Amino acid sequence: MLRISKLTDYGVVLMAELARDPAGSTQNARELAERTNLPFPMVGKVLKTLAREGLLVSHRGSKGGYGLAQPPDQISVAKVIAALEGPVAITECGAAPGVCEHEPSCHVRTPMERVSAVVAQSLERVTLADLVHPSDIIPLEDLGVR
Amino acid sequence: MLRISKLTDYGVVLMAELARDPAGSTQNARELAERTNLPFPMVGKVLKTLAREGLLVSHRGSKGGYGLAQPPDQISVAKVIAALEGPVAITECGAAPGVCEHEPSCHVRTPMERVSAVVAQSLERVTLADLVHPSDIIPLEDLGVR
DNA sequence: ATTTACAGGACTAGTTTGGTCCTGTATTCT
DNA sequence: AGAATACAGGACCAAACTAGTCCTGTAAAT
Numbered sequence: 001m002l003r004i005s006k007l008t009d010y011g012v013v014l015m016a017e018l019a020r021d022p023a024g025s026t027q028n029a030r031e032l033a034e035r036t037n038l039p040f041p042m043v044g045k046v047l048k049t050l051a052r053e054g055l056l057v058s059h060r061g062s063k064g065g066y067g068l069a070q071p072p073d074q075i076s077v078a079k080v081i082a083a084l085e086g087p088v089a090i091t092e093c094g095a096a097p098g099v100c101e102h103e104p105s106c107h108v109r110t111p112m113e114r115v116s117a118v119v120a121q122s123l124e125r126v127t128l129a130d131l132v133h134p135s136d137i138i139p140l141e142d143l144g145v146r
Numbered sequence: 147m148l149r150i151s152k153l154t155d156y157g158v159v160l161m162a163e164l165a166r167d168p169a170g171s172t173q174n175a176r177e178l179a180e181r182t183n184l185p186f187p188m189v190g191k192v193l194k195t196l197a198r199e200g201l202l203v204s205h206r207g208s209k210g211g212y213g214l215a216q217p218p219d220q221i222s223v224a225k226v227i228a229a230l231e232g233p234v235a236i237t238e239c240g241a242a243p244g245v246c247e248h249e250p251s252c253h254v255r256t257p258m259e260r261v262s263a264v265v266a267q268s269l270e271r272v273t274l275a276d277l278v279h280p281s282d283i284i285p286l287e288d289l290g291v292r
Numbered sequence: 293a294t295t296t297a298c299a300g301g302a303c304t305a306g307t308t309t310g311g312t313c314c315t316g317t318a319t320t321c322t
Numbered sequence: 323a324g325a326a327t328a329c330a331g332g333a334c335c336a337a338a339c340t341a342g343t344c345c346t347g348t349a350a351a352t
Binding site (some may be wrong): 029051064066 | 326327328329330331
């Protein structure tokens with residue numbers, strides 16, 4: 001299935017939601033939970049991580065909340081995924097060298113890393129700006145497909 | 147991390163190993179386990195699934211074993227992944243419609259499906275034939291990147 | 293017949309995931 | 323100053339999934 005975790009999925013949805021608002025505005029965790037229909041505790045957890053990773057700026061106290069650290073077209077889906085579950089890699093071995101015990105005898109390592117790289121590139125090409133307008137279909141060409 | 151399960155990883159390695167041999171030849175599960183240094187029971191499990199899914203042809207009894215059901219350049223990595231863990235989809239929603247309760251209120255569904263499609267295409271372009279020669283670097287262009 | 297090897301399961305330990313909750317600290321408003 | 327708000331940073335837990343083993347049955351070759 002090649003799936004991302006729900007936490008990461010929430011992260012993408014929340015970042016996109018923030019990207020829908022005017023630049024510089026902020027929203028608090030509760031507002032975001034309501035607008036996206038996601039469980040509030042989860043939303044808080046995800047936003048905290050994203051802020052710690054530098055993708056969001058946070059403001060505490062009354063009237064506090066979160067805002068995007070960069071313009072929507074500067075934040076790729078790959079960045080969001082990386083912030084929440086580490087670098088995009090299809091296999092264990094791809095994430096860090098020396099982890100896989102089969103490394104010396106593995107015949108597919110190099111090409112598979114290549115495949116990982118392509119998947120990563122696809123995700124790097126899609127930004128939050130591309131996600132905010134559901135009616136716009138992103139041309140395949142813009143996603144790197146000939 | 148966007149990772150595939152170890153079972154699927156094994157599947158790719160095993161299929162690639164089979165693709166290294168002359169067309170039409172077969173290998174049994176034990177041979178394959180030894181050649182790939184993967185645990186034998188796991189190898190058996192994966193091969194059984196791949197055979198059931200039609201990617202391998204199996205022969206029982208003495209001198210039995212497994213062989214590719216198609217030439218290596220006709221079997222994509224996407225097919226192997228799909229056989230072992232269902233259709234390639236980044237999110238739950240992408241795998242089947244109506245599964246996700248947030249579907250009506252989700253603003254990123256359509257573009258995310260698009261992203262999934264691109265990832266899937268990347269994986270469809272890479273065949274077992276591309277995996278068998280580790281020294282050959284697959285040009286990015288062949289993977290659909292401009 | 294006997295041996296080999298796949299078919300199709302059930303089963304288990306360990307890890308991960310999704311989700312909740314609690315304490316602390318910074319900020320704003322009265 | 324004091325109260326209320328909202329983020330920071332955890333610990334914690336149940337349920338699901340993974341990785342791995344093992345057992346019984348059946349088909350094929352010798």
